[in-house]
Amino acid sequence: MATGHVFIASSLDGFIARRNGQIDWLSHPGMDNEDHGYDAFMATIDGLIMGRGTYEMARSFGSWPYPKPVIVLSHKLADSEVPADLVGRVRFWNSRPSETMELVKAEGWNRVYIDGGKTIQAFLQEGLIAEMIITRIPILIGTGLPLFGPTEKDIKLKHQSTKSFPSGLVQSHYEVGR
Numbered sequence: 001m002a003t004g005h006v007f008i009a010s011s012l013d014g015f016i017a018r019r020n021g022q023i024d025w026l027s028h029p030g031m032d033n034e035d036h037g038y039d040a041f042m043a044t045i046d047g048l049i050m051g052r053g054t055y056e057m058a059r060s061f062g063s064w065p066y067p068k069p070v071i072v073l074s075h076k077l078a079d080s081e082v083p084a085d086l087v088g089r090v091r092f093w094n095s096r097p098s099e100t101m102e103l104v105k106a107e108g109w110n111r112v113y114i115d116g117g118k119t120i121q122a123f124l125q126e127g128l129i130a131e132m133i134i135t136r137i138p139i140l141i142g143t144g145l146p147l148f149g150p151t152e153k154d155i156k157l158k159h160q161s162t163k164s165f166p167s168g169l170v171q172s173h174y175e176v177g178r
């Protein structure tokens with residue numbers, strides 16, 4: 001089975017986006033001069049599985065931001081054509097988390113970047129996430145789309161490391177108990 005890996009930023013109060021999906025608050029003074037390890041992480045993964053919410057936000061950026069193949073999970077987009085400029089880079093699937101991991105494993109993927117709040121929560125529930133690197137932005141946004149949600153049972157984490165950056169960002173690396 002392929003393993004799921006999370007690399008995500010959240011507000012200190014645990015949100016990954018405002019309620020309307022906006023991520024303006026992710027930009028924090030001083031952070032652009034720092035290396036938070038995103039490129040190094042991206043280099044280790046074979047592809048991404050993300051939810052429609054994350055895809056739609058990425059699509060609104062000027063250019064497609066992902067250098068690796070992307071599977072977008074969506075009931076709504078499953079029967080749609082992939083936009084012409086993303087053909088060969090993006091596929092729309094409507095499959096359960098464990099089935100999705102089996103399908104990408106069959107294509108030779110081993111390390112999979114799992115992205116999007118609801119998607120991360122679903123993959124965690126099914127025990128498909130091996131590690132999480134969470135970068136906390138020193139801001140409270142009060143309400144929004146949560147990184148985590150209800151769980152059927154406790155999910156134990158093993159803390160690997162935490163580092164802080166001059167900008168105030170704090171990044172923690174956890175292994176997920178299986």
Ligand SMILES: NC(=O)c1ccc[n+]([C@@H]2O[C@H](COP(=O)([O-])OP(=O)(O)OC[C@H]3O[C@@H](n4cnc5c(N)ncnc54)[C@H](OP(=O)(O)O)[C@@H]3O)[C@@H](O)[C@H]2O)c1
Binds near residue numbers: 023051055073146
């Ligand atoms: N802070 C950060 O670093 C960061 C990182 C990533 C994303 N974001 C932000 O987070 C927001 C999106 O997060 P989100 O919580 O809305 O979740 P999301 O996981 O990106 O998208 C959720 C949607 O994905 C589809 N989906 C998920 N699992 C599925 C499955 N197994 N089968 C079929 N469809 C599935 C569903 O769409 P359908 O209704 O189409 O079925 C679901 O509503 C965006 O605003 C994005 O900008 C922030």
